[in-house]
Amino acid sequence: MFDLHEMDAYQLLSQITEAPIANVVDTNYSVVVKVPKAYFTRGQAFDGMHRELRGRARRI
Numbered sequence: 001m002f003d004l005h006e007m008d009a010y011q012l013l014s015q016i017t018e019a020p021i022a023n024v025v026d027t028n029y030s031v032v033v034k035v036p037k038a039y040f041t042r043g044q045a046f047d048g049m050h051r052e053l054r055g056r057a058r059r060i
Helices: 006-016 045-059
Strands: none
Touching: none
């Protein structure tokens, strides 16, 4: 999607993300990673299927 090398992507995400970690006492914990939407470009996911389905829903 962004055509980044794996290490470049790792560095980028380590610099722009917010990752609040909670519940580290339990061995089955999870982490939420947040990235501001401003870093993402507008794209056509699934060849515009989302736009097509939203259009159909509006017509119903």
